[in-house]
Amino acid sequence: MNATSPLTLPNALTLLRILAIPFFAIAVWYGHHWQAFILFAAAGITDLLDGLIARAFNQGSDLGAVLDPAADKLLMTTAFILLAWRTQGMTAPIPVWVAILAISRDLLISFYAFASVDRLSDNKFHPSFLGKLSTAAQLVVVALCLMFNALGYRSWMDPFLPEMFWVVGALVLASGIHYFVRATRATVA
Numbered sequence: 001m002n003a004t005s006p007l008t009l010p011n012a013l014t015l016l017r018i019l020a021i022p023f024f025a026i027a028v029w030y031g032h033h034w035q036a037f038i039l040f041a042a043a044g045i046t047d048l049l050d051g052l053i054a055r056a057f058n059q060g061s062d063l064g065a066v067l068d069p070a071a072d073k074l075l076m077t078t079a080f081i082l083l084a085w086r087t088q089g090m091t092a093p094i095p096v097w098v099a100i101l102a103i104s105r106d107l108l109i110s111f112y113a114f115a116s117v118d119r120l121s122d123n124k125f126h127p128s129f130l131g132k133l134s135t136a137a138q139l140v141v142v143a144l145c146l147m148f149n150a151l152g153y154r155s156w157m158d159p160f161l162p163e164m165f166w167v168v169g170a171l172v173l174a175s176g177i178h179y180f181v182r183a184t185r186a187t188v189a
Contacts, residue, residue, distance in 0.1 A: 006061055006062075006063040006064075008054070008059040008061055008064065009050075009053050009057075009059060010049075010050035010051070010053045010054040010059050010060075010061075010064050010068075011050075011061060011063055011064050011067060013046045013049055013050040013053070014046070014047075014050050014064060014067045014068050014071050015067070016046060017043045017046050017047065017050075017071045017075065018067070018070075018071045018074065020039055020042065020043055021043075021071075021074055021075055021078055023035075023039060024036055024039040024040060024043070024075065024078060024079070025078050025082060027039060028078075028079070028082040028083065028086060028146075029082060029086055031088075031089045031090075033090075033146065033149040033150035034150045036146055036149075036150070037143075037146040037147055037149075037150045040075070040079065040142065040143060040146050041143070043071075043075055044139070044143070047068070047071075047072065050064070050068060051068070072135075073106055073110075076102070076106075076138060076139075076142065077103055077106065079094075079142045079146075080094060080098070080099035080102050080103055080138075080142070081099060081103070083099070083142065083145055083146070083149075084096045084098070084099035084100075085099075090145075090149045091148055091149055091151075091152055091153055092144070092145040092148035092149050092161060093145065093149075094141070094142070094145055094165070095165055097169065098141075098165050098168055098169055098172075101169050101172045101173065102138055102168070102172050105172050105173075105175070105176040108176065109176065109179055112180070112183060128175070128178060128179070128182065130171070130174060130175045130178045131175045131178070131179065133171055133175070134168075134171035134172055134174070134175040137164075137167055137168045137171050138168055138171075138172070140164070141161075141164050141165065141168050144161065144164070145161075148161075
């Protein structure tokens with residue numbers, strides 16, 4: 001990590017993403033599906049930009065290393081809860097079981113990481129390919145559900161959405177198990 005000031009452009013973009021989460025939640029809750037979709041898409045763009053800017057201009061920071069994944073998890077947790085709970089008027093809600101699996105996995109990993117912080121070094125726990133694949137699948141499913149809710153229908157994707165939920169569930173479980181296997185090996189080594 002670069003020891004730059006915590007007030008960097010990438011960190012400002014991350015803070016904007018965090019500040020947008022309540023507005024995203026309000027939009028979903030009140031059925032303003034287009035606004036929710038636009039806020040979610042904007043959050044995705046700022047997530048890409050903050051990482052690119054941090055790498056390109058050497059603006060990585062310890063604060064950014066904590067804030068960026070926290071912002072991602074807060075947004076995804078909010079999306080899963082509201083898209084599974086506030087389903088009235090939605091053409092494409094997220095099944096409750098998918099939301100529970102995704103949120104439980106993240107909570108268990110977070111609790112384990114906090115409990116193991118003294119035993120595990122940062123360089124042993126970069127996200128695995130399976131974890132990144134799981135996150136990408138979750139992002140796609142949430143974005144599609146938001147888009148279909150905004151459009152008011154599911155169109156040609158209708159038969160594929162249930163299968164996508166199963167894929168997300170399987171990837172969440174597989175990546176969670178993989179994480180704990182890696183963590184166990186790292187603490188033993």
